[in-house]
Amino acid sequence: MAEIKLKLKKKPELPLEADIITPDNLVGKTIAEIKKLAIYHGKEVVKLGDFFDISGKSTDINDTKIIIEGDLSNVKRIGEKMSGGEIVVNGNVGMHVGNQMNGGKITVNGNADDWAGAMLQGGELEINGDAGHYVGAAYRGFWQGMKNGTIKVKGKVGNETLAWVNGSKPGNRFPKLICGSAGAFLGIHSHGGIIIVEGDSDRCAGADQVRGTIVIKGKISRLLPSFKKIGEVNEIELPNGEKITGKYIEYSGDHSVAKNHSKIDKKTGEISNSSNGRLYIAA
Amino acid sequence: MSLNNLILLTGRTINQGVALEGGKTTKENVRAAAICTFDKDDFKKLDCLVGTPVKVITDHGEVVVYSTISEEGPHPGIIFIPMGPWANQLVNPDSQACGTPTYKGMKAKVEVMRSGRVLDALELMKRLREA
Amino acid sequence: MVERKIKTIYDVVCPFCGTLCDDLEVDIDIKEDSVIEVRNGCQIGTKKFFSSNPSGHRYLKPRIKTNGEHKEVSWDEAIDAAADILVKAKRPLLYGFSSTECEAQSKGVELAEILGAILDNTASVCHGPSLLAIQDVGAPLSTLGEYKNRADLVIFWGSNPVHAHPRHLGRYSEFVRGYFRKDGRNDRFIIVVDPRNTHTAQIADLFIQVKPNEDYELINAIRAVLRGVELDVKEVSGVSIEKIRELVDMLKLCNFGVIFFGMGLTQTLAHHRNIDAAICLTRELNDHTKFLLEPMRGHYNVTGANQVFTWNTGYAYSIDFSRGYPRYNPGEFSSVDLLIKDEVDSSLIVASDPASNFPAAAVKNLFKHPLISIDPHETPTSAFADVVLPAAFAGIECEGTAYRMDSVPLRLRKVKNAPGECISDKEILEKLIIKVKEKLGE
Numbered sequence: 001m002a003e004i005k006l007k008l009k010k011k012p013e014l015p016l017e018a019d020i021i022t023p024d025n026l027v028g029k030t031i032a033e034i035k036k037l038a039i040y041h042g043k044e045v046v047k048l049g050d051f052f053d054i055s056g057k058s059t060d061i062n063d064t065k066i067i068i069e070g071d072l073s074n075v076k077r078i079g080e081k082m083s084g085g086e087i088v089v090n091g092n093v094g095m096h097v098g099n100q101m102n103g104g105k106i107t108v109n110g111n112a113d114d115w116a117g118a119m120l121q122g123g124e125l126e127i128n129g130d131a132g133h134y135v136g137a138a139y140r141g142f143w144q145g146m147k148n149g150t151i152k153v154k155g156k157v158g159n160e161t162l163a164w165v166n167g168s169k170p171g172n173r174f175p176k177l178i179c180g181s182a183g184a185f186l187g188i189h190s191h192g193g194i195i196i197v198e199g200d201s202d203r204c205a206g207a208d209q210v211r212g213t214i215v216i217k218g219k220i221s222r223l224l225p226s227f228k229k230i231g232e233v234n235e236i237e238l239p240n241g242e243k244i245t246g247k248y249i250e251y252s253g254d255h256s257v258a259k260n261h262s263k264i265d266k267k268t269g270e271i272s273n274s275s276n277g278r279l280y281i282a283a
Numbered sequence: 284m285s286l287n288n289l290i291l292l293t294g295r296t297i298n299q300g301v302a303l304e305g306g307k308t309t310k311e312n313v314r315a316a317a318i319c320t321f322d323k324d325d326f327k328k329l330d331c332l333v334g335t336p337v338k339v340i341t342d343h344g345e346v347v348v349y350s351t352i353s354e355e356g357p358h359p360g361i362i363f364i365p366m367g368p369w370a371n372q373l374v375n376p377d378s379q380a381c382g383t384p385t386y387k388g389m390k391a392k393v394e395v396m397r398s399g400r401v402l403d404a405l406e407l408m409k410r411l412r413e414a
Numbered sequence: 415m416v417e418r419k420i421k422t423i424y425d426v427v428c429p430f431c432g433t434l435c436d437d438l439e440v441d442i443d444i445k446e447d448s449v450i451e452v453r454n455g456c457q458i459g460t461k462k463f464f465s466s467n468p469s470g471h472r473y474l475k476p477r478i479k480t481n482g483e484h485k486e487v488s489w490d491e492a493i494d495a496a497a498d499i500l501v502k503a504k505r506p507l508l509y510g511f512s513s514t515e516c517e518a519q520s521k522g523v524e525l526a527e528i529l530g531a532i533l534d535n536t537a538s539v540c541h542g543p544s545l546l547a548i549q550d551v552g553a554p555l556s557t558l559g560e561y562k563n564r565a566d567l568v569i570f571w572g573s574n575p576v577h578a579h580p581r582h583l584g585r586y587s588e589f590v591r592g593y594f595r596k597d598g599r600n601d602r603f604i605i606v607v608d609p610r611n612t613h614t615a616q617i618a619d620l621f622i623q624v625k626p627n628e629d630y631e632l633i634n635a636i637r638a639v640l641r642g643v644e645l646d647v648k649e650v651s652g653v654s655i656e657k658i659r660e661l662v663d664m665l666k667l668c669n670f671g672v673i674f675f676g677m678g679l680t681q682t683l684a685h686h687r688n689i690d691a692a693i694c695l696t697r698e699l700n701d702h703t704k705f706l707l708e709p710m711r712g713h714y715n716v717t718g719a720n721q722v723f724t725w726n727t728g729y730a731y732s733i734d735f736s737r738g739y740p741r742y743n744p745g746e747f748s749s750v751d752l753l754i755k756d757e758v759d760s761s762l763i764v765a766s767d768p769a770s771n772f773p774a775a776a777v778k779n780l781f782k783h784p785l786i787s788i789d790p791h792e793t794p795t796s797a798f799a800d801v802v803l804p805a806a807f808a809g810i811e812c813e814g815t816a817y818r819m820d821s822v823p824l825r826l827r828k829v830k831n832a833p834g835e836c837i838s839d840k841e842i843l844e845k846l847i848i849k850v851k852e853k854l855g856e
Contacts, residue, residue: 014505015757040736042759043530043737139743185684188687208690228645256638294677301457305464306469307767354613361626372774378751382751385681408781412778
C-alpha cells in the first residue's frame with residue numbers, strides 16, 4: 001500500500017477539525033498540495049501543513065494508507081465520510097473519528113472520544129483502547145443510525161452506543177459492534193443491530209429496541225423490567241449467520257415497544273413468543 | 284458524627300428563588316441556598332442541632348452548609364441542597380455527552396463540623412478562581 | 415407625611431418563570447420611579463419587581479476591572495473593551511439569553527454569527543434533554559389553556575411547581591376552574607412522581623416515590639404494562655407492580671391526561687432518555703385516551719430563546735458558528751462541556767449567572783479567561799467579570815416579547831424607567847455589534 005504519513009507537530013490548544021484527513025481527499029495530491037488543505041482551529045482556517053509534518057504520496061484511494069502519529073485527542077472528524085483505503089492513528093483521537101464512513105478501515109491505537117464511527121455506513125473501525133459515548137450512534141434527530149460495517153472496541157464504550165442502529169436481513173446489512181464493556185443504554189432504539197459485549201454492561205441495555213441482538217458475556221448492572229426471560233440456550237445464532245457457543249440466558253424485548261404476542265408465524269400459524277429483539281446474558 | 288451512603292438531590296426552592304431575585308450576593312441567599320435538608324430519622328443519627336454546619340462530600344467536591352430537617356420528607360437516605368453555588372460544588376459535571384450535567388442523584392456523605400464556617404457566594408467563587 | 419403620586423399598571427406580565435403570569439398589578443411611585451407594590455404575583459415574581467429598584471447590588475454604570483477592582487467607566491469605554499475581548503478571542507462563548515426578550519436574543523444570534531462564536535442558552539443546563547428527546551421521537555404538546563379547561567388527570571413528574579412555578583397550580587393545572595372542569599381541584603386527579611414527598615406531592619391525590627436516577631425503568635415498566643405485558647419482576651424503582659397496574663388503569667380511564675415534567679427527569683442520569691420514554695408513554699396512552707405532556711420550563715423566556723435561535727439558525731441551543739455556518743451538537747458545543755474541556759477562550763454572558771449555576775469544574779475554567787457580563791445586578795458571575803454592562807430589566811424597564819412554557823408569545827410591558835445609565839439588553843448588543851464590526855473592518 002502507498003503510505004501517506006502525518007505527524008502532529010504540537011497539540012492544538014483548541015479543537016482542530018480535520019475532516020479533510022481521508023484517503024479520498026489526500027489521494028492524487030502532491031505533498032505541497034496536501035499541506036495547503038484547509039482545517040479549522042477554533043474559528044480560524046489554517047493549513048494542514050501548519051499542524052502536521054507530511055510525507056508520502058498515493059494515487060489510488062483503495063491503495064492508500066494514512067498513518068497519523070501524535071496525541072490527536074483534540075483533533076476531530078478524522079476519516080469523515082471516507083469511502084476506501086486505510087487510516088492508522090497511533091495515539092488518542094478526538095470526537096467523530098470515522099463518522100459516516102462507508103468503506104475502508106480505520107485503526108486507532110489509543111482511545112477515541114465521543115461519536116466514534118457515528119452513523120457508519122460500511123467499512124471497519126477498530127479502536128484498541130476505550131471509546132467515548134455515542135459510538136456508532138445516529139446524530140441528533142436522525143432515525144436511522146449505523147447501517148452497515150463493523151466497529152471493534154477493545155476497551156469500554158460509553159453510553160448510548162449504537163443508538164438507532166438500523167440493520168436489515170433482506171437488505172443484507174448487518175451493523176455490528178464488538179466491545180470490551182459497555183455503558184448505559186447500549187443499543188437504544190435498535191432496529192436490527194448486532195452487539196457483542198465481552199465483559200459487563202451498565203443499566204438499560206437494549207432499551208426501546210424493536211429488533212436486534214445483544215450478547216453480554218459478563219453481567220448487566222440493571223436489567224430493564226420490560227425484558228422477559230425465555231430460557232437458557234447453549235448456542236446463539238446471530239442474524240448474519242455467525243454462531244456463539246456458551247451458556248446464555250435468553251430474554252426477549254424490549255416489550256415496552258411491542259406486545260407480548262404480536263407476531264403470528266406465517267408458516268405454522270402459531271403465535272411466536274414475540275417479534276422483537278433478543279438479549280443474551282451469560283448464565 | 285457522620286453519615287455515609289446518602290444520595291444528594293438538588294433543585295429549586297421558593298426561598299432560594301426569592302433570595303436570588305433579591306440579590307445573589309446577599310446574606311439571604313446564604314440562608315436560603317447554603318442549607319442541606321435531611322430526612323428526620325437521618326438527622327437524628329447525626330446527633331446535632333438544626334443549623335449546625337455540616338460538610339457534604341461527593342466524588343466531585345465538598346462544601347460546608349447549614350443542616351436542617353426536611354419539610355418534604357420522609358425521604359430516608361436522600362439529602363437535598365437547593366440549587367446554587369453551594370450545590371454546584373458537589374454535582375457531577377459529566378453530561379454523558381448530552382450537554383446537561385447530572386445535577387441530581389450523586390452519592391454523598393456528610394460530616395458534622397466541630398468548627399468551620401459557611402462561605403458566602405462570593406467567597407466560594409474566589410476559592411474557585413484561585414484554584 | 416410626604417404625598418406620593420402613584421401610578422398603577424394593570425395586566426403586567428411577570429418576567430420570572432415559564433408560567434409567565436399576565437395578570438400582575440404594579441404600583442409605581444412616579445416621582446422616584448420605583449416599584450412600591452405588586453399584586454397577584456408569587457413571592458419570587460414580586461421580589462423580582464422590587465429588586466429592580468436601585469439598591470446596593472444594582473449596577474448603575476458600566477464597569478471595567480482594572481488591577482482586580484471594578485471601576486465605573488463610560489459606555490463607550492466599556493463597549494470598546496468588551497468588543498476588544500470578543501474580537502481577539504479564537505473561540506468565544508455567548509451564553510445566557512433566557513432572561514431577556516426575544517429581540518435581544520436575535521441580536522445575540524447576529525453577534526455570534528459575526529464572531530464565529532459558540533451560542534448557547536440556559537436550556538443546555540435545564541431542558542436541553544427535553545429538546546433532544548423531542549427531536550428524536552416528537553412530542554404531543556398543547557397550550558396551557560387546553561390543560562386548564564380539559565385535563566382531569568394531571569401528573570407532575572420530577573417537578574415541584576409549588577416551589578419552582580408557584581402560580582402554575584392556581585392558573586393552569588390544579589386549583590383553577592376550567593370550562594369542562596367546573597369544580598376546579600375536585601374535578602382533577604393529581605399524581606406526583608418524585609423521590610421526595612415534595613410540597614406538590616403533599617397536596618396530590620397519589621404520590622409515587624421513585625428511587626433517584628431510576629425514572630427510566632419506571633416509565634419503561636409502565637409502558638410495558640400498558641401494552642399488556644406480564645412483567646417478570648415484582649418491583650420497579652421502588653414501586654410495586656400492583657401499584658404500577660393501578661396507575662396504568664388510572665391513566666387509561668381518564669378523559670384527558672397531561673404529564674408536566676421538570677428537572678427531575680432531565681438532570682438525573684439518563685437525561686434525555688427519560689424524556690424520550692415519557693414521550694413514548696404519552697404517545698402510547700393516546701391509543702386509549704387523550705394524553706399530552708409539557709416541559710415545565712424554568713426561565714421566563716427560555717422557550718423564546720429556543721424559538722429565536724431555531725428560526726434564525728435551525729437549532730435551539732448549543733450552536734457553533736466557528737465554520738461560518740451554524741452547527742449543533744449538545745455535548746460537543748454545549749457550554750458546560752466546552753468549559754470543562756477548557757475549549758473557550760472568552761465569554762459573553764447575557765442575562766444569566768453561570769458562576770452560580772454551572773458545576774464547579776466548569777466555573778473554574780470560566781474565570782480563567784476574559785469574561786463580559788451583561789446583567790442588571792451583581793451576581794457571582796458579574797462580580798468577577800472583566801467588563802460589566804448594566805442592563806435594564808426586560809419586562810420591567812423595557813418592552814419585548816417572551817414565550818410562555820407552551821410556546822405562546824406574550825408582550826412584556828415596561829412599568830418604569832431604568833435607573834442610572836442602564837439600557838436594554840437589545841441596545842447593548844446592538845452597540846457591541848457595531849463596535850465589533852468596526853474592529854473587524856467590515
